Amino acid sequence: MNPMIDEPLERLRAAARRTRELALNRAGTGLGHEDADDDVGTIGTDGALGFDPFPLLEALHRHGVQAVVIGQVAGIMHGSAELTGDLDLLWDGEPVHAPALAAAFMSVDARLSDETGAPMATHPDALLRPKVQFTAPGASGDCCTPALPWGDLRVREILGRAVTAHGPGGLEVHYVSREDLIRMRRAMGRPKDLRRAAELDGLA
Numbered sequence: 001m002n003p004m005i006d007e008p009l010e011r012l013r014a015a016a017r018r019t020r021e022l023a024l025n026r027a028g029t030g031l032g033h034e035d036a037d038d039d040v041g042t043i044g045t046d047g048a049l050g051f052d053p054f055p056l057l058e059a060l061h062r063h064g065v066q067a068v069v070i071g072q073v074a075g076i077m078h079g080s081a082e083l084t085g086d087l088d089l090l091w092d093g094e095p096v097h098a099p100a101l102a103a104a105f106m107s108v109d110a111r112l113s114d115e116t117g118a119p120m121a122t123h124p125d126a127l128l129r130p131k132v133q134f135t136a137p138g139a140s141g142d143c144c145t146p147a148l149p150w151g152d153l154r155v156r157e158i159l160g161r162a163v164t165a166h167g168p169g170g171l172e173v174h175y176v177s178r179e180d181l182i183r184m185r186r187a188m189g190r191p192k193d194l195r196r197a198a199e200l201d202g203l204a
Contacts, residue, residue: 006165006166006167008077008078008165008173008175009077009165009166009167009171009173011076011077011079012053012054012073012076012077013054015076015083015084016051016052016053016054018083019043019048019051019083019084019085020048020049020050020051020052022043022048022083023048023049023050023051023085026048026049028046028049029044029045029046030046032045032046032047032135032140033045033047033085033086033133033140033141033142034117034133036085036086038190038191038192039190039191039192040192041072041082041084041085041192042072042084042085042086043082043083043084043085044085045085045086046085047085047086047139047140047141048083048084048085049085050137050138051084051085051086051138051139052138052139053073053087053138053139054138055108055136055137055138055139056087056104056105056108056110056136056138056139057069057087057171057173058171059104059105059107059108060089060101060104061170061171061172061173062104062107063100063101063103063104063107064100065091065097065100065101065104066091066092066097066159066174067089067090067091067101067143067174068089068090068091068158068159068162068174068175068176069087069088069089069090069173069174069175069176070088070089070090070144070175070176070181070184071084071086071087071088071141071142072084072086072088072196073086073087073088073175074175074176074181075181075196075199075200077165077173077175078175078178078181078200078203079200079203080196080199080200080203081199082192082195082196082199086139086140086141086142087139087140087141088141088142088143088144089141089142089143089144090143090144090145090146090155090158090159090176091143091144091145091159092145092146092156092159093128093130093145093146093147095124095128098124098125098127098128099124101124101127101143102122102123102124102126102127105122105127105134105136106122108136108137108138109136109137110122110134110135110136111134111135111136112126112127112132112133112134113132113133113134113135114129114132114133115131115132115133117133120132127143128145129145130144130145130147130148130149131143131144131145131148146159150184150187151187152187153183153184153187158176158177158180158183158184161176161177161180162174162175162176162177163175163176163177178200178203178204181197181200182197182200182201185197185200
């Protein structure tokens with residue numbers, strides 16, 4: 001392991017590389033991350049083609065955005081063996097922080113859309129919605145705020161319990177704690193979520 005990079009980021013780099021290799025010779029499906037099967041996940045969509053979340057993660061860091069990685073990328077950082085083709089983010093939804101998040105997305109030529117798939121301008125106001133979808137070179141996914149319904153979960157507290165991995169050049173990647181990720185998985189309740197929650201439980 002590179003001594004300059006925390007183990008969670010090493011795991012993520014290795015998983016992203018395996019994802020790209022797996023998808024390299026696969027025919028396109030025409031499916032995006034929003035079309036992912038509830039059992040297979042986004043590894044079965046075109047999101048796996050060229051999957052590399054690091055350009056966006058580095059852009060978030062450069063712009064001082066306190067976004068927290070959730071979903072299966074966070075699962076991989078905690079040791080999950082399942083691959084993914086998308087990057088999901090959670091941030092506090094405060095208007096004062098929206099310009100930096102918009103700037104980070106614009107710096108990697110990300111495109112935004114609403115939950116129906118309708119395109120939206122990459123503008124701070126657009127990001128104040130409970131959830132927007134983004135597509136950027138290397139990674140697509142959802143960008144959520146605590147306003148998105150999560151059952152009984154106190155999402156702002158989840159943000160406060162996030163952990164941080166460190167990479168070269170001072171890179172910091174914030175990601176949801178293992179315990180909170182398990183709670184989020186169980187709240188979602190899809191087959192892949194329950195399977196991955198059980199896996200994370202076994203990694204304790």
